[in-house]
Amino acid sequence: MxxxxxxxxxxxxxxxxxxxxxxxxxxLHLLSQRQSKMETMLNAIQQVLAKIESCRLCGNLDASSPLCSICKDPNRDRKCLCIVENVSDLWAIERTKAYEGIYFVLGGTLSAIDGIGPDELRVNALTQLCKGGSFSEVILALSSTLNGQTTAHYLKESLESLVFKITELARGVPMGGELDYLDDGTLITAIASRSKL
Amino acid sequence: MxxxxxxxxxxxxxxxxxxxxxxxxxxLHLLSQRQSKMETMLNAIQQVLAKIESCRLCGNLDASSPLCSICKDPNRDRKCLCIVENVSDLWAIERTKAYEGIYFVLGGTLSAIDGIGPDELRVNALTQLCKGGSFSEVILALSSTLNGQTTAHYLKESLESLVFKITELARGVPMGGELDYLDDGTLITAIASRSKL
Known part of the structure; x- marks a missing residue:
């Protein structure tokens, strides 16, 4: 070859x-249609390499620089900050169209095993941002994993004095979830946090 | 986004x-390491686009042009021709290092459902090649599927008068194959074609 x-x-x-x-x-698939598919891919990669930058404020990846289109959007609620682990989580929340505030991409979660402490994440930039902007709410939209929750706990302690309100995503039975197949942890939380119909 | x-x-x-x-x-993985990974991919695609061509004789994809390195290799047995459906099959046989002849890439199999007849494949070029080169053996290394076997049958009829010997790959129990999990067709062939120990 x-x-x-x-x-x-x-x-x-x-x-x-x-x-x-x-x-x-x-x-082999690309080689079989070299002119069309392979060149399309080449051009698409070139476009992204040339235009996409990390937003200086939130860390989102976007073609608009230095601030991304979300941070620049005047219709966004600048009093509400949603902290996510990475850009794919930001995109996932954006797809729902259920959130109208701005974001902050942390760059991962604290992890003792992988040796990731606050200095490896964008915790400093986050603290600065919270000191400067007077947020009415900070949402910790972190994974419901051990590392995610450790990070949420750490951020709560760090930001408590700086912002008015810190919230986390609701926990419970996911849409379409059959109780029989849910893990015990989720079921226990769902029972404890049950709401009035 | x-x-x-x-x-x-x-x-x-x-x-x-x-x-x-x-x-x-x-x-997202590529974007997270834009400089290293994405540019490496860009360069790799550019190299392939610039250098890789179809071999004029066999249809293999290679950087050497107009003939591929297999067709050019003086140590290859030019009396033996192996007909394969596509380049990935050619590469699969090459990886075994068990074959020393040259190849011919047909470009697919005959398929009544998909409307692929001999004109859609490189059957004409194959017939010309067999008329010109006096092959001592032509191996039909086609898939053991309905379309593959239809194609093999068609090629046998077309080439019979042009070449000395036409062979096909052996059929039977694959290496590591447990009889219990084999389909009946394979088992029946394996029993019928059993060989002396």
């Missing part, structure tokens, strides 16, 4: 969710 | 084996 193809397969095989075999399949 | 990112995710989501969600995960 030509070393150029071999190299391209290697590059793809290191992508999350792909391996050597699936990468080979993708490259 | 920036339209550039959205477009790149779309491009990736149409790749075989990927969907919208896995494409998004890949793009």
């Amino acid at each position: 030509a070393p150029e193809i071999d190299h391209l397969i290697k590059v793809f095989s290191f992508l999350p969710g792909l391996g050597e075999r699936s990468a080979r399949r993708i490259i | 920036a339209p550039e990112i959205d477009h790149l995710i779309k491009v990736f989501s149409f790749l075989p084996g990927l969907g919208e969600r896995s494409a998004r995960r890949i793009i």
